[in-house]
Amino acid sequence: MRTVSRPFPIAGTALSSPCPGQRTGRPFRAEDVPSALEDELWDIESATRDPATGHYWLGFENFHAILRYTPGHAPDAMRVLEGEVGWPSNAGAEAMIRLADGRFVVLPEGGDEGLVFASDPVLGASAEPFDFRRPVPGYAATDLAQLPDGRVLLLMRDTVFAIPPFETLIAIGPPPRAGEAWTPRLALRLDPVIPSENYEGLAVRPLEDGRVAVWLMADDNLSVLQRTLLAKLVFDSSAERD
Structure with a gap:
């Protein structure tokens, strides 16, 4: 998915990519x-x-x-x-x-x-x-965030025949290791919880009560059929099932 916003300083002489055709x-x-x-x-x-x-x-x-x-x-x-x-x-x-x-x-x-x-x-x-190894076939990774306990949350998205044409889930697992298979498990399907949209951003922040705020950001791709959304969930590890 492409965006055109440039909220970070990229243009100018300070930094850019290599010359055309150069691979390094x-x-x-x-x-x-x-x-x-x-x-x-x-x-x-x-x-x-x-x-x-x-x-x-x-x-x-x-x-x-x-x-x-x-x-x-x-x-x-x-x-x-x-x-x-x-x-x-x-x-x-x-x-x-x-x-x-x-x-x-x-x-x-x-x-x-x-x-x-x-x-x-x-x-x-x-x-x-x-x-x-994807927890659900067809879904693609869109962002990662690490919980205070060291585990990693993975935001994933699939395209479907709908408006907006997306389904989203969060998976969880230990951090990946080089040379090993990473198999995070499905933690939550988001579509029954928050409005369906093109969620591509994920961030976490610990709360004073020990729970963790999980922030999700959706990109509208400059489309009249999509929305820019910010959603907040709360992750409570004490409520997890074995």
């Missing part, structure tokens, strides 16, 4: 990156943040770029995965998370293989694959 997984510092494709890096699909430093990372489609920004929103470094992965141009880093232990996890839209980086991918950490 080499990390770049901002001052070393040419500006030939700066207009191509507009389709932000994923975002994650280090709460300790304030740095954040954005994942882009088309060239499968990961860009890092400083707490002051200045572009800092980037890595282009286009030459390392076989993802379609419009099915790039759809879901990305920096885990509490410093590892990064990236899932492409509709793919059955994800990547784990032992540390910051823009600093050259190796991309190690893992098998992704």
